[in-house]
Amino acid sequence: MSKGLKADLKKCTGCQLCALVCSATHVGKFDPTQSRINVEDHFPEPGEYTLNYCVHCDEHPCLEACPAEAIKLDEGLGIYVVDKDSCTACGACVEACPYHGCWLDESGTYSIKCDLCGGTPQCVEICPKGVLKR
Amino acid sequence: MGDGYQGKILRVDLTNEKITTEPLNKEWAKQFIGGKGLGARYLFEELKPGTDPLSPDNILSIWTGPLVGTLTPLTGRYVLVTKSPLTGTFLDSYAGGFFGSELKYTGFDGVIIKGKAKKLSYLWINDGKAEIRDAKNLAGKDTFKTEELVRKETGHKFTRVASIGPAGEKLGLISSVTSDITRNAARGGTGAVFGSKNLKAVAVKGSMGVEVQNIEEFTKMAKEMVLKDVVENPDHAGMITDGTPILVAMSNDAGILPTKHWRTGVFEGSKGIDSEAVKSRVLVRKKACFDCAIACGSYSKVNSGIFKGAATEGPEYETLGLCGSNCGIGNVEAVVKFVEDCDRLGLDSISAGNVVALAMDLYEKGVLTKKDTGGLDLKFGNEGAYAKMPSMIANRQAIGNVLADGAKRAAKKIGKGAEKLTVEVKGMEYPAYDPRGTIGMALAYATSDRGACHLRAWPVAADAYGSQDPWSPEGKAAICVEDQTRTSVKWSFIFCDFYSVNFPNMAKYYSAVTGVQSSEEHLRKVGRRIWNLTRAFNVREGFTRKDDTMPERMEKEPLPDGKPKGHVVPRADFEKMLSEYYKLWGWDDQGRPTKKALDEAGLGDIVKKLTYLK
Numbered sequence: 001m002s003k004g005l006k007a008d009l010k011k012c013t014g015c016q017l018c019a020l021v022c023s024a025t026h027v028g029k030f031d032p033t034q035s036r037i038n039v040e041d042h043f044p045e046p047g048e049y050t051l052n053y054c055v056h057c058d059e060h061p062c063l064e065a066c067p068a069e070a071i072k073l074d075e076g077l078g079i080y081v082v083d084k085d086s087c088t089a090c091g092a093c094v095e096a097c098p099y100h101g102c103w104l105d106e107s108g109t110y111s112i113k114c115d116l117c118g119g120t121p122q123c124v125e126i127c128p129k130g131v132l133k134r
Numbered sequence: 135m136g137d138g139y140q141g142k143i144l145r146v147d148l149t150n151e152k153i154t155t156e157p158l159n160k161e162w163a164k165q166f167i168g169g170k171g172l173g174a175r176y177l178f179e180e181l182k183p184g185t186d187p188l189s190p191d192n193i194l195s196i197w198t199g200p201l202v203g204t205l206t207p208l209t210g211r212y213v214l215v216t217k218s219p220l221t222g223t224f225l226d227s228y229a230g231g232f233f234g235s236e237l238k239y240t241g242f243d244g245v246i247i248k249g250k251a252k253k254l255s256y257l258w259i260n261d262g263k264a265e266i267r268d269a270k271n272l273a274g275k276d277t278f279k280t281e282e283l284v285r286k287e288t289g290h291k292f293t294r295v296a297s298i299g300p301a302g303e304k305l306g307l308i309s310s311v312t313s314d315i316t317r318n319a320a321r322g323g324t325g326a327v328f329g330s331k332n333l334k335a336v337a338v339k340g341s342m343g344v345e346v347q348n349i350e351e352f353t354k355m356a357k358e359m360v361l362k363d364v365v366e367n368p369d370h371a372g373m374i375t376d377g378t379p380i381l382v383a384m385s386n387d388a389g390i391l392p393t394k395h396w397r398t399g400v401f402e403g404s405k406g407i408d409s410e411a412v413k414s415r416v417l418v419r420k421k422a423c424f425d426c427a428i429a430c431g432s433y434s435k436v437n438s439g440i441f442k443g444a445a446t447e448g449p450e451y452e453t454l455g456l457c458g459s460n461c462g463i464g465n466v467e468a469v470v471k472f473v474e475d476c477d478r479l480g481l482d483s484i485s486a487g488n489v490v491a492l493a494m495d496l497y498e499k500g501v502l503t504k505k506d507t508g509g510l511d512l513k514f515g516n517e518g519a520y521a522k523m524p525s526m527i528a529n530r531q532a533i534g535n536v537l538a539d540g541a542k543r544a545a546k547k548i549g550k551g552a553e554k555l556t557v558e559v560k561g562m563e564y565p566a567y568d569p570r571g572t573i574g575m576a577l578a579y580a581t582s583d584r585g586a587c588h589l590r591a592w593p594v595a596a597d598a599y600g601s602q603d604p605w606s607p608e609g610k611a612a613i614c615v616e617d618q619t620r621t622s623v624k625w626s627f628i629f630c631d632f633y634s635v636n637f638p639n640m641a642k643y644y645s646a647v648t649g650v651q652s653s654e655e656h657l658r659k660v661g662r663r664i665w666n667l668t669r670a671f672n673v674r675e676g677f678t679r680k681d682d683t684m685p686e687r688m689e690k691e692p693l694p695d696g697k698p699k700g701h702v703v704p705r706a707d708f709e710k711m712l713s714e715y716y717k718l719w720g721w722d723d724q725g726r727p728t729k730k731a732l733d734e735a736g737l738g739d740i741v742k743k744l745t746y747l748k
Contacts, residue, residue, distance in 0.1 A: 014422055045420075
C-alpha cells in the first residue's frame with residue numbers, strides 16, 4: 001500500500017498553492033521550480049491537470065537505481081527520502097521513476113522528491129479544493 | 135531574507151536593441167508599492183506630455199508587485215502601464231493567469247520598454263537576462279499559435295507568453311494583449327502599443343524565486359488567510375460556485391443588462407447566456423489562476439451545433455453582457471465562439487461587443503448596408519453574421535476596418551448621426567452596467583482614469599445589486615472616492631478584483647512580506663496618492679471636467695423596460711455628482727488636483743511638472 005499523497009484530480013483547478021507552500025517549506029522561498037509537487041496543465045485540450053510527485057510506492061525503483069545510496073529510509077514515516085548530501089545528481093532515479101515523482105532541482109545539484117514534510121504535508125493543508133489527501 | 139521585491143528593473147530600448155538592468159527605485163516602491171502605483175510614477179516621470187501613444191516615444195511597461203509570486207492569495211497578476219492610444223489617458227491593463235508570477239521569478243519587478251524594433255520581434259526574459267528575438271515566423275499568427283511556437287523556441291514547456299494577434303499587429307485601437315491563451319490585459323488598446331513597437335510578444339520563464347521577511351511566519355499567516363479570508367469568506371461564495379456569469383441574472387433583474395446596443399436593460403434571451411446556461415451547456419471544468427483559491431474561471435467548450443469545438447476560459451459577465459445581450463445574442467455557444475476569436479485575434483471583448491452592437495444598431499437603422507458589412511445581414515441576434523465580426527475587426531475587413539479603432543472613431547467616420555449613438559467615455563466603451571438603472575456607474579465611468587471602466591469604482595454593488603436607491607445621486611460620489619482609493623492600492627499589490635480583501639488585511643500581507651510597518655491609514659494615504667497621480671497625469675495630457683462625460687443617450691433616452699423603466703440619468707444629477715466628487719478629492723471645479731491636494735497626498739515633487747499650477 002502506497003504511503004504517499006492521494007490526489008482527486010477531478011477537483012484540481014491548477015492554482016499551484018501546493019507548489020508554493022512546498023517550496024517555502026523546503027527551500028525557504030517562493031519558487032515553484034523548487035517544489036516537490038509539480039502541477040502540469042493540459043489546455044486547451046483536453047482541459048486536465050496532472051500532479052507530479054513521489055507517491056511513495058512499494059516498489060521504489062528509485063532506490064534500486066541510485067548508485068550513490070542517497071535514497072534512504074525515513075524510519076519514522078516508513079518512506080524513502082533523498083539524502084541531499086549523498087546525492088550526486090546523476091539522474092538515475094528520475095529515469096527510473098514511472099510516476100514522474102522526482103527530478104533534479106533547478107540548479108541541477110540534487111534530486112528532489114516529496115518527503116511528506118516530516119509527517120504534516122503542507123500541500124494537503126493548504127489545498128483549497130480538497131484535491132490532496134494524506 | 136527578502137522584502138518581496140526582486141529589486142531590479144529591466145530596460146529595453148527596441149530602437150537601439152539595447153537591454154540594461156537597474157536597481158528598482160526603492161523610494162518610489164515605498165511610496166507607490168508596485169503595479170499601478172509604481173508604473174504610474176515611472177510613466178509620469180519618463181513620458182513627455184503629448185506623446186503620440188503609437189509613436190516609438192511611448193513607454194510600454196510591465197509591472198508586478200511585492201506580493202506577486204508569494205503565497206498571498208490571488209496576486210498572480212501583472213499590469214501593462216502605458217499611455218492609451220484609444221483614450222489618450224493613462225492606461226493600466228491587468229491580466230491574471232500565470233504570466234505575472236513568472237515574470238517576477240525571472241528576477242525583475244518591472245520591465246520598461248521604449249522605442250520601436252526594426253522588424254517584428256519578441257522579448258525573451260529568463261532568469262535575470264533578456265534578449266530581443268526575431269519574430270518573423272510569428273507575423274500574422276494568432277495568440278494561441280504564437281504562445282505554442284514561442285514555448286517551443288524558448289525550450290520550456292511552460293514559458294509564459296503575453297502576445298498580440300492580428301488585431302494588435304494592425305494597430306487596432308481595441309486590440310488586447312493575451313497571455314496564457316485566454317487571459318487578457320485587454321482594455322485601452324494595449325495590443326496596438328505592442329504592434330506600434332513591432333513587439334509581437336513578451337515571453338518569461340524564471341526560477342529566481344521570491345523571498346519575504348520571515349518565511350515561516352508569513353507562510354503560516356498566508357495559509358490561514360487562504361482558508362479563512364478566501365475559501366470561507368461569504369463574499370466569495372458566488373464566485374466559487376459560479377464565477378462572474380452569476381451577474382447576468384442579477385443585472386437582468388435590475389434592468390441594467392446592456393441589450394441591443396443599450397436600447398434596453400432587460401433581455402428576453404438572458405436565460406441563454408446566464409450562469410445556468412454556462413454551467414449546463416458549455417462548462418468543462420473550473421480553472422484557477424496562479425495562487426488563487428477561488429478558481430472562478432471556467433474552461434468551456436461547445437459540444438454540438440454550428441459552433442462545435444469552440445472553447446474558451448469564461449465567458450465572463452462582461453463578455454456575456456456586451457458580446458451576448460448587447461448584440462441580441464441569447465446563445466452562450468455563440469458567445470463562446472465570439473470570445474474565443476477575440477482571445478485568438480487579440481481583441482478586447484468589452485469593446486468588441488460594443489462596436490459590433492453599434493454596427494448592428496446602424497445596420498437596423500439603415501445607416502449601414504450590406505455593402506458596408508461585406509454582405510452580412512448584421513441584424514441583432516444573427517449568430518452567423520455576428521460570429522464573423524471578430525475576424526473582420528482584427529483583420530480590418532469591410533466594416534471591421536472602421537470598428538477596429540473603437541466606437542467613437544467608428545461613429546465619426548460613419549457619420550449620419552452615428553456619433554449620437556455611441557456609449558463610451560474618452561473613447562473607451564462602457565462595461566456592462568447601464569447607469570440608467572444604477573446612476574453611480576455614470577460617475578464611475580466618467581471619472582475612471584483610463585476611460586469608461588468598472589474596475590476603479592463599482593457603486594452598482596450598493597444600489598442595483600444592493601439596497602440603496604439606484605436613481606438617487608446622493609452618496610454616489612463618496613462611494614466612487616472610496617472605491618478608487620481602495621482599488622488604487624489593490625491594483626498596486628496586485629490583487630485580483632475577486633478577492634474581497636479589506637484594508638487591514640492588505641496591510642497585514644504587506645507588512646509581513648516587506649517588513650514595512652503598514653496600517654489601514656497608511657494604505658489609504660497611498661491609495662489617495664496614486665489616484666491623484668493618475669489624475670495629474672491625465673490633466674497634464676489636457677483632460678479636465680469637459681472630458682468626464684456621460685453618453686448623450688444616458689441622459690436623453692429613457693429605458694423602456696424593467697425596474698428602470700422611464701429612467702434616464704438626469705444631466706443635473708450627473709453634474710451634481712461630479713462637482714461633489716471633485717470636492718471630496720479636494721480638486722478644483724474643473725477636476726484638476728490642487729497644489730494642496732497633491733501636497734497632502736505626498737506628491738509635492740510633481741507639482742512643478744504641472745503647468746496649470748504655475
